[in-house]
Amino acid sequence: MRxxxxxxxxxxxxEKCPSCGNYNTLHRSHARSLRERLVKNFTPYKKYRCGQxxxxxxxxxxxFSRGSAKxxxxxxxLIVVVAWLVKQILGRFMP
Ligand SMILES: [Zn+2]
Numbered sequence: 001m002r003x004x005x006x007x008x009x010x011x012x013x014x015e016k017c018p019s020c021g022n023y024n025t026l027h028r029s030h031a032r033s034l035r036e037r038l039v040k041n042f043t044p045y046k047k048y049r050c051g052q053x054x055x056x057x058x059x060x061x062x063x064f065s066r067g068s069a070k071x072x073x074x075x076x077x078l079i080v081v082v083a084w085l086v087k088q089i090l091g092r093f094m095p
């Protein structure tokens with residue numbers, strides 16, 4: 001059986017530049033400000049720079065497949081249902 005992982009790690013270094021469309025031109029860019037450092041540490045987004053056209057921007061290092069979107073929607077639905085149940089139970093025992 002194949003291991004079905006819903007979220008795959010990917011390396012944006014091998015993706016094409018979103019600005020000029022060339023491959024193998026992206027380089028990791030150093031975080032220059034506190035905000036960029038926070039984004040780098042707390043999100044899957046990292047700052048990249050294109051050596052061809054000078055584009056700078058964030059690329060995600062996570063690849064969300066169609067399957068993972070379903071899983072995320074399922075968990076959001078579950079949280080809503082649990083929150084609703086907790087509200088009902090609290091309302092019953094603590095009027
Ligand atoms: Zn480019």
